[in-house]
């Protein structure tokens with residue numbers, strides 16, 4: 001949403017001028033554009049291949065991430081590494097960033113003003129990296145990228161398109177730490193994600209244009225498309 005505040009106009013100009021991730025990080029600086037700048041230990045910008053074909057968008061740094069300055073370094077990060085390994089990818093081959101770059105106190109949910117202040121940085125990161133596929137992890141990332149209020153449980157594992165990129169919503173790995181039944185779902189969705197990625201790369205992925213940008217308001221099943229199923233699914237994992 002456009003703002004009349006002069007500092008926002010300066011920010012928009014600075015974001016446009018940032019021509020690579022380093023310049024964008026410099027532009028963000030020692031950010032205090034929202035109150036989280038006063039309580040964080042370290043700003044967590046993002047990590048990975050700046051030319052990644054697959055980008056993960058999570059929610060916000062937790063305690064470990066806040067201390068280390070890197071996303072997904074705690075127990076959820078360990079599971080994310082396992083999930084990546086299960087589809088033949090290493091963390092260095094993808095890019096990982098969050099909706100918020102600073103930790104909300106006590107790991108509470110992001111607040112709308114915080115998201116409004118911080119998501120322009122993520123939007124510019126996505127533009128600069130140019131991934132073919134975005135995997136949104138959990139409710140907040142999915143709602144932002146797909147501009148929807150539908151819960152992750154209604155859209156996970158399905159294929160959408162936002163601003164020309166394929167989007168696959170997936171449970172946040174932290175969800176499996178509290179609910180073991182989600183672990184198998186996560187591994188299943190990563191197998192689908194790999195198929196989407198392969199097809200995006202070889203040019204055979206098709207997402208109908210009506211899925212572009214925004215989810216239809218109809219009940220589950222009216223919008224989005226099941227990500228392709230994998231023939232000959234491997235056994236013994238999960």
Ligand code: SF4
Pocket residue numbers: 028031032033034035036037038043100101102114117118
């Ligand atoms: S959460 Fe984002 S907008 Fe808020 S202080 Fe951190 S970097 Fe700045």
